[in-house]
Amino acid sequence: MGYNWHWGIYFDKIKGGEETYLSWLITGFGWTVAISLCSWIIALVLGGLIGTVRTTPRRWAVRLGDAWVELFRNIPLLVQFFLWFFVVPELLPEKLSLWVKQEMPAKEFITATVCLGLFTSARIAEQVRAGILSLPRGQRLAGLAMGFTLPQTYRYVLLPMACRIILPPLTSEFMNVFKNSSVAFAIGVLELTFQARQMQEDSEQGIETYLAVTVLYFICAFVANRMMVWIENRTRVPGYITAAK
Amino acid sequence: MAMIEIRDVNKWFGRFHVLVDCTSAVDKGEVVVVCGPSGSGKSTLIKCVNGLEPFQKGEIHVNGISVGTAGTDLPKLRSHVGMVFQHFELFPHMTVIENLTIAQEKVLGRGRDAARDKGLSLLDRVGLTEFADKHPGQLSGGQQQRVAIARALAMDPICMLFDEPTSALDPEMIGEVLAVMQDLARDGMTMMVVTHEMGFARNVAHRVIFMDQGRILEDATKEEFFGTPRSERAQTFLSKILSH
Ligand SMILES: Nc1ncnc2c1ncn2[C@@H]1O[C@H](COP(=O)(O)OP(=O)(O)OP(=O)(O)O)[C@@H](O)[C@H]1O
Ligand SMILES: [Mg+2]
Numbered sequence: 001m002g003y004n005w006h007w008g009i010y011f012d013k014i015k016g017g018e019e020t021y022l023s024w025l026i027t028g029f030g031w032t033v034a035i036s037l038c039s040w041i042i043a044l045v046l047g048g049l050i051g052t053v054r055t056t057p058r059r060w061a062v063r064l065g066d067a068w069v070e071l072f073r074n075i076p077l078l079v080q081f082f083l084w085f086f087v088v089p090e091l092l093p094e095k096l097s098l099w100v101k102q103e104m105p106a107k108e109f110i111t112a113t114v115c116l117g118l119f120t121s122a123r124i125a126e127q128v129r130a131g132i133l134s135l136p137r138g139q140r141l142a143g144l145a146m147g148f149t150l151p152q153t154y155r156y157v158l159l160p161m162a163c164r165i166i167l168p169p170l171t172s173e174f175m176n177v178f179k180n181s182s183v184a185f186a187i188g189v190l191e192l193t194f195q196a197r198q199m200q201e202d203s204e205q206g207i208e209t210y211l212a213v214t215v216l217y218f219i220c221a222f223v224a225n226r227m228m229v230w231i232e233n234r235t236r237v238p239g240y241i242t243a244a245k
Numbered sequence: 246m247a248m249i250e251i252r253d254v255n256k257w258f259g260r261f262h263v264l265v266d267c268t269s270a271v272d273k274g275e276v277v278v279v280c281g282p283s284g285s286g287k288s289t290l291i292k293c294v295n296g297l298e299p300f301q302k303g304e305i306h307v308n309g310i311s312v313g314t315a316g317t318d319l320p321k322l323r324s325h326v327g328m329v330f331q332h333f334e335l336f337p338h339m340t341v342i343e344n345l346t347i348a349q350e351k352v353l354g355r356g357r358d359a360a361r362d363k364g365l366s367l368l369d370r371v372g373l374t375e376f377a378d379k380h381p382g383q384l385s386g387g388q389q390q391r392v393a394i395a396r397a398l399a400m401d402p403i404c405m406l407f408d409e410p411t412s413a414l415d416p417e418m419i420g421e422v423l424a425v426m427q428d429l430a431r432d433g434m435t436m437m438v439v440t441h442e443m444g445f446a447r448n449v450a451h452r453v454i455f456m457d458q459g460r461i462l463e464d465a466t467k468e469e470f471f472g473t474p475r476s477e478r479a480q481t482f483l484s485k486i487l488s489h
Pocket of ligand 1: 258261263281282283284285286287288289290
């Protein structure tokens with residue numbers, strides 16, 4: 001195999017520029033983390049709300065929540081990126097549409113974040129719903145019987161336990177956000193995968209490039225995992241056996 | 246005026262008629278035991294009293310307030326109607342004392358210290374002071390049910406509803422829970438108790454209601470009920486229950 005190993009490639013300057021390849025990778029890593037964290041926050045807020053609403057006695061709200069989940073989880077993520085990038089701006093009122101297409105700052109970043117955030121919110125909504133429904137029915141009744149309103153019953157009784165129960169699946173969802181953010185390269189976000197492709201084409205050192213990228217993605221997922229495990233341990237309820245469920 | 250008044254209550258689950266023309270009343274300070282075979286609608290009836298289950302026909306008044314009427318402030322009504330469940334239903338993520346104070350603070354608006362003092366004195370009453378900072382999962386079933394009773398009492402209820410409070414307990418723990426309930430009854434608490442503990446009914450109850458297939462078949466003083474129950478169903482039920 002006639003491959004020319006060159007481990008110093010990260011510190012070489014890019015062709016016809018002043019930056020190093022390393023700075024490309026670091027920028028990419030930065031965008032990946034930014035997209036992932038921002039969409040994670042969107043996903044938690046929306047997914048938490050929608051998942052909760054789907055367990056209330058409000059019929060129309062439940063249906064709306066169900067529709068949301070079906071919509072976002074039945075379309076491939078890549079297609080969703082294209083829809084948000086190419087189709088949604090066309091559907092906006094004329095002035096807004098023009099502004100989005102020509103003037104909106106950080107257009108790719110915002111589009112990617114919204115897209116990934118909504119996609120993930122559907123998955124979180126599903127887990128939040130399952131978590132709440134896995135609680136004994138008597139818990140809701142006990143909350144209401146104490147004189148709590150329905151929102152208070154959710155706030156003080158149901159959600160604290162449901163959140164604890166769904167922490168393990170949420171952990172893998174959090175790791176997925178980082179991995180899924182790589183699809184954003186398709187709409188031109190300068191995130192890690194995009195930068196890697198660029199570096200590989202520019203330098204022709206594919207192995208070194210993708211090795212570095214692998215390590216960086218691994219670090220993201222690993223740190224995400226450790227953070228969630230830490231939270232899990234911090235919120236563990238003494239004497240409560242989840243395995244019995 | 247009766248503390249709990251149930252008049253011609255009918256309830257359907259879909260097309261299934263769970264409660265049929267149920268009428269009864271519980272006076273202030275009275276202890277009424279509700280018994281009957283499984284599926285006869287005891288739990289459903291008792292949940293109608295504090296509006297946890299809606300009903301389609303009839304009226305229920307608690308301390309003069311109509312439960313089934315739209316516009317009734319149900320949370321407010323429930324906040325002073327204590328309820329104890331078969332499976333305790335303590336809030337597992339809170340310590341015992343937090344279980345006793347949370348609704349005092351969030352529903353009644355009591356201050357932290359006042360709520361805590363009240364909670365501790367009630368824990369003392371049920372003999373569980375040293376468990377204040379434990380979590381429910383670290384307590385035995387009997388202890389959990391005593392905490393659940395204390396939790397209900399912390400709201401200064403005007404009456405208490407019990408739905409089979411001892412039937413999820415190991416036999417050796419039933420006594421400690423019944424003792425607490427007996428104590429409550431002696432203090433004059435108005436109580437509606439679904440139970441198969443006929444010993445409790447004999448010792449503590451003033452009246453016994455017998456239900457079958459959604460109907461109240463017997464509503465009699467304890468003496469009448471254990472003396473000469475009129476319906477055949479109640480007789481068979483009693484002989485079955487007392488024989489084991
Ligand atoms: N949410 C529900 N939907 C449909 N049917 C129900 C519902 N809850 C209870 N039922 C039915 O209503 C009937 C009465 O139930 P209920 O729980 O009141 O009986 P019970 O007398 O308390 O019985 P047990 O001694 O087993 O607790 C039962 O046949 C039950 O299957
Ligand atoms: Mg029952």
